[in-house]
Structure formats: structure tokens, C-alpha cells
Amino acid sequence: MSSINKSFFVIVSMLSLLAFSSNAQLSPSFYARTCPKLQSIVRTTMRQAVATEPRMAASILRLFFHSCLQGCDASILLDDNATFTGEKNALPNINSLRGFEVIDDIKTNVEAACDATVSCADILALATRDGVVRLGGPSWIVPLGRRDARTASQSAANSQIPSPFSNLSTLITAFGSKGLTARDLIALSGAHTIGQAQCQSFRNRIYNSTNIDPNFATTRRANCPISGGNSNLAPLDLVTPTDFDNEYYTNLLNQRGLLHSDQELFNGGSQDALVRTYAANTITFLKDFAAAMVKMGNISPLTGTNGEIRRNCRVVN
Known part of the structure; x- marks a missing residue:
């Protein structure tokens, strides 16, 4: 690790430790005795x-986002059953959320080492951090000690997860209701430096928006016809789609945000200056992203004796 990266990790670690005070029941050492090999697994x-x-x-990062915006309790991993209709088929999630099998694999490996000890919510939090790191993104200390929900709500998912068609004020309000600032919103949106989106989520933008680079729109139309092809995919960042960097913000400066909600962050509004800052300074973006991820992971976790430790992330015990 270079001296710059070491210094950056120290700064992020200090910010992460400060964030723990917002939820004293979560601790990075929660499983130190009961499952010491957890993080390596x-x-x-x-x-x-x-x-x-x-x-x-x-995909795992998106799972974490869509889970924590309703409370970081892994309810999003539950399959529908006779007593509730879960979140997997909610409008923001249906036929687009993925990575459940990877969480299943991790859970199986963790259960083999530490039976009925580690929650699916904590596994998802750790897996998210490690996935970001694998693509060159920042690391951060993950607070642990969450427990798993015994139920899920499709209606909550429909109402609490922002739409890709949202405007800036709607996004700021939605994130603010979860204790996240406008700066957190802009930093967390940088997650769109990786991943892909379905044609149906950006078709209206590439055919009807005026705040879009014409060449970019033409490129995207090639794989997203005006009708049909709803599930066709396009990278959220056309330049470096599998590198966790700050190119996403440069794209916004050039009116190449794929989703309407992306370009809303830089469209003559209150957050334009911050988008410029992140486009110009990778370290500032990565530091703010890591700190915001810790804050997101602290949204309404179940702790203590609330909820349970699921043995299978898809079903309640």
C-alpha cells in the first residue's frame, strides 16, 4: 500500500470510528471472540x-443501498412467504436486484465457521465494503452487531427507495428523512461509477432530455430502442465502468449522466459546486463516500434482542 493510500485509510478509519458514536450498540469488534475469522471469510x-x-x-452495493434505506436489517434478502409480501418484487427491485446467491454463499461459509452467530445484515455490510475495495474503491471500518428482521414490506420498499426519475429536491428530502445530508447524497451517488442500469430506467432521458450530450444520447440509443428492450443494460459510467473512481462526476459535468436522477445532481442546482469538487479531487470523493457509507450502515439497525440471527438469509428461523 502506498503512503498516500495509507494516509487516506487512516483518515477514513478515524471518521468511521467517530461515526460509531451515533449508534453505540454497533462495534467493529462485535464478533472478535465469537467469530474471529468472519472478515477474512x-x-x-x-x-x-x-x-x-x-x-x-x-450488485452487492445496490443490495446494501436498497436494504439500508429501509433500515439495515437485511429484510431485503427475505423471500415472500405466507405471512408477508417481501421487497424483492417491489418496483425498485423486481428483475433488477441481484447478488443474492453471493450472500447465500458467504452465509454458508460463515455458518460453517460460526454457527448461528453472524447476522445477514452484517454479512451484507461487510460484503459491500469488500466489493468496493476489489474494484479499487476505498476501505472503511464496518460497525457490526446488527440483527436480522423477521419480516419485510413491499409497500415500504415502493415508497422509501428513490426513483431513477427523481429530481434533486426529492432526492435530498428522501435522504434527509434517513439522517443523510445533501453532501452524503452526492457522495453516495458516486456508487454509480460502477454497475449497470436497465434501458427502461433511462429511456426517457436519452430520447427526451435536453440536458444531455447528443453524442452520449446517440450511443445509448443503440442498445435502448424507443420501445422494447426494457432489460437491455448500459454502464452507469461509460468511461471506466468497472473502476471505482470519480469519473461519474466528470460525466455529470459533461451532461453524460445516464439516469435522470444522476444528471439532476449537476443541473444548475444547489449541489453543482460539490459535483465539481468531486470531479476534481478523487481523494475528497473517496473520503466522503466511505464516511457516508458508515452513516448509511447506521440507519435503524436492529440490535440487542430485537430481530434474530437468521441461519438462512432468505427465510426467518
Whole structure:
């Protein structure tokens, strides 16, 4: 590790430790005695998954986002059952969330080492961090001690996860309701430096928006016809789609944000200056992203005796 990276990690680690005070029940050493090999197990499994398919890092990151925006309790991993309709088929998630099998694999490996000890919520938090690192992104200390929900709500997922068609004020309000600032919103949106989106989520933008680079729109139309092809994929960052860097913000400066909600961050509004800052300074972006990820991981976790430790992430015990 270079001296710059070491210094950066120290700064992020200090910010992460400060963030723990917002939820004293979470601790990076929560499993130090009960499952000391936890982090190495997660890291190894994620290394294999991302080596097989680099996109998987973005898929796990999206799982974490869509989980924590409703509370970091792994409810998003639950399959539907006779008592509730879960979140997997909610409008923001249906036929687009993926990576469940990777979480299953990690859970199986963790259970073999530490039976009924580690929550699926904590596994998802660790896997997210390790996936980002595998694509060159920042590391951060993950607070642990979350427990798993015994139920899930499709209606909550439909109402609480922002749409790719949202405007800036809607996004700021939605994130603010979860204790996240506008700066957190802009930093966390940088997750779109990796991953892909379906045609149906950006078709209107590439055919009807005026704040879009014409050449970029033409390129995207080639794989997203005006009708049909809803599930066709395009990289959220056309330049470095599998590198966790700050190119996403440069794209916004050039009106090459793929989603409407992306370009809203730089569209003559209140956050334009911050987008410029992140486009110009990779270290500032990575530091803010890591700190915001710790804050997101602290959204309404179940702790203590609440919830349970699921043995299978897809079903309650």
C-alpha cells in the first residue's frame, strides 16, 4: 500500500470510528471472540465472486443501498412467504436486484465457521465494503452487531427507495428523512461509477432530455430502442465502468449522466459546486463516500434482542 493510500485509510478509519458514536450498540469488534475469522471469510468469498464477475461488486452495493434505506436489517434478502409480501418484487427491485446467491454463499461459509452467530445484515455490510475495495474503491471500518428482521414490506420498499426519475429536491428530502445530508447524497451517488442500469430506467432521458450530450444520447440509443428492450443494460459510467473512481462526476459535468436522477445532481442546482469538487479531487470523493457509507450502515439497525440471527438469509428461523 502506498503512503498516500495509507494516509487516506487512516483518515477514513478515524471518521468511521467517530461515526460509531451515533449508534453505540454497533462495534467493529462485535464478533472478535465469537467469530474471529468472519472478515477474512467474507473477503475471500467476495474476492472470488468479483473475480468471476466484476459487476457483482456493484450488485452487492445496490443490495446494501436498497436494504439500508429501509433500515439495515437485511429484510431485503427475505423471500415472500405466507405471512408477508417481501421487497424483492417491489418496483425498485423486481428483475433488477441481484447478488443474492453471493450472500447465500458467504452465509454458508460463515455458518460453517460460526454457527448461528453472524447476522445477514452484517454479512451484507461487510460484503459491500469488500466489493468496493476489489474494484479499487476505498476501505472503511464496518460497525457490526446488527440483527436480522423477521419480516419485510413491499409497500415500504415502493415508497422509501428513490426513483431513477427523481429530481434533486426529492432526492435530498428522501435522504434527509434517513439522517443523510445533501453532501452524503452526492457522495453516495458516486456508487454509480460502477454497475449497470436497465434501458427502461433511462429511456426517457436519452430520447427526451435536453440536458444531455447528443453524442452520449446517440450511443445509448443503440442498445435502448424507443420501445422494447426494457432489460437491455448500459454502464452507469461509460468511461471506466468497472473502476471505482470519480469519473461519474466528470460525466455529470459533461451532461453524460445516464439516469435522470444522476444528471439532476449537476443541473444548475444547489449541489453543482460539490459535483465539481468531486470531479476534481478523487481523494475528497473517496473520503466522503466511505464516511457516508458508515452513516448509511447506521440507519435503524436492529440490535440487542430485537430481530434474530437468521441461519438462512432468505427465510426467518
